[in-house]
Amino acid sequence: MVDPSRKDARARFWDRYIQALRKQGVKPPFDRWHVRRAEEFIKAHPDQRLRELGPDGVQSYLRRKGHAGNLKAWQFQQVVRAIQTLYSTANIAWAARFDWQYWMDAARTLEPEHVSTARDTPAPTPVRLAERVADTRLAHVVHAHPALFEAFSETVTSRGLAISTEKTYLAWTCRFIVFLQSKPVESADEADVQQFLSQLVTQRNVAASTQSQALNALVFFFRYVLQRPLGELQAIERSKRPRRLPVVLSRNEVKALLSEMHGVHHLLASLLYGSGMRVMEALRLRVKDIDFERRAITVRSGKGDKDRVVPLPESTIAPLQNHLRQVKAIHEGDLADGYGEASLPHALARKYRNAGKEWHWQYVFPSARVAVDPRSGAIRRHHLHETAVQRAVKRAVRASRIPKQASCHTLRHSFATHLLERGQDIRTVQELLGHADVSTTMIYTHVMSKGGVPAASPLDGL
Structure with a gap:
């Protein structure tokens, strides 16, 4: 028979539990679902009291829950x-x-x-390609020209274009076809392209970079899909919208932002600022890409499919090593449960069939849940979704009351600007950022304080 006093204590505990949920904004009937999830956790550890079950036990339980294919993201949360x-x-x-x-x-x-998985599947059919058009109003264009876009799909896949580039080129190609109206695409010429690019400026007032993006997409489309390279384009109305300077945080603002972040998010944001990596470059890091002895990180297949080496900040070494110990525990648990295989590039996956289970191929920042690989159907643990760190940075910006539109990419801008302010030469910064052209890097010279000190105002001399 259960002691009545213990029964009352349990009831009071669950009452407090539900009150705590209500303060978090959890309303009925979802509060009862949370109670059920908590009870499942307790029942999964019958031989341990709650106070005896430490962080390792919680992490192990969450890892196993991450294997449940029937749990959606919101249910796991x-x-x-x-x-x-x-x-x-x-x-x-x-x-x-x-x-x-x-x-x-x-x-x-x-x-x-997703940009990390879309290339793991064969060239998409026109139906699937239509789903990749960012502007859904343009999807009908793909459906209306199936043969043309099947050729487009095979071309971008065979030439190894990044999925983000594919989506950009796809959208501009669709817009160009809409612009042609009833004129057959096959008979389009340089005059049509000139008119299209000019009306982007005269009617839509796009920036110069947007106009250049559209031009690149159409050059690709004519040369590789229609197999009719464009001739010279003479009378294009060029955009006169000025290029905007990037948002850059001061050193104190970077400190304030990082002070509002914790755990994995703090480590990721520290690496973004400390190495100048793009957010997807950081999330795609494998264990083998971290060289603690040389204090270096190798960024694989960055923008333009190029590799480069960036610095590993001294202050991140201890927390990163500790993080990797936790990731290894997750990986070893996955292996014990029959999982633990990371996705590999196509050629390596064919040549070394079991390499994906090796520790050095695992992602440095793995997802909490496993997922079905679209290429093989195997269950794998991929890297963390970029929205996780993007949301964390946005929360930190609000919490630190920084009056700027800052994001993950702002940390990269700040990395470059602060290096230049400290006297680093422009070519070195170009290499660290992975810019193909030094003119791209030169933008940071316009936002830096000369010599680290802004010019004195003549008002202060009065």
């Missing part, structure tokens, strides 16, 4: 919130330091059309 609230209601000290936010944000897996 519900599990995380349920366990977090369970520990906070029980006033267990270490739970306040546990990186719950990482597990919440890491619940999202990569969709089949």
Whole structure:
């Protein structure tokens, strides 16, 4: 027979638990689902009291939950919130330091059309290609020209274009076909391209970079899809919109932003600022790309499919090593459960069939959940979704009250600007950023303070 006093204590505990959920904005009937998730966690550890079950036990449980293919991202987040609230209601000290936010944000897996996975599948059919058009109003153009866009799809795949480039070129090609109206695409010529590019300026007032992007897309389309390279384009109305300077944070603002971040998100943001990597470059890092002895990170297949070496900040070494120990524990648990295989580039996957299970091929920042690989159907743990760190940076910007439109890419801008202010030569900064042309890097010379000190105002001399 259950002691009535213990029964009352349990009831009071769950009442406090539900009150804590309500403060987080969890309303009925979802509060009862959280109770159910918390009870499942407790029942999964029958031989341990809650206070005896430490962070390793929680992480192991969440890892196993991440294997459940029937759980959607929001349901996994519900599990995380349920366990977090369970520990906070029980006033267990270490739970306040546990990186719950990482597990919440890491619940999202990569969709089949994600830039990291889209190239793992064969060239898309026109129907699937239409789904890649960012502006859904243009999808009908793909459906109306199936043969043309089948050739487009095979061409971009065979030439190895990045999925982001494919989507950009696809959208501009569709807009050009709409511009042609009833004129057959096959009979389009330089005059049509000139008129199209000019009306982007005269009617839509696009920036010079946008006009150049459209031109590049049509040059590709004519040369490789229609197999009719464009001749000279003479009378194009050029955009006169000035190029905007990038947003750059001061050193104090970077410190304030990082102070509002914790755990994996703090580590990622520190690497973005400390190395100048793009967010996707950081998320795609494998264990083998980190060289602790040389204090260097090798960025593989960056923009333009180029590799480069960037600095590994000294201050990130200890937290990164500690993070990798946790990632290795997750990987070893995956292997024990029959998973643990990372996706590999096509040629390597064919040549070394079991290489994907080796530790050095694992992602440095893995997702909290496994997902089905679109190429083979195998269950794999891919890298963290970029929205996780993007949201974390946005939260930190708001919390630190920085009055700027800052994002993950702002940390890269700040990296370049601060290096130049410290006297680093422009060519070195160009190499670190992976810019093909030094003129792209030169933009940072316009936002830096000369010699690190702004010019004195004549007003101050009065």
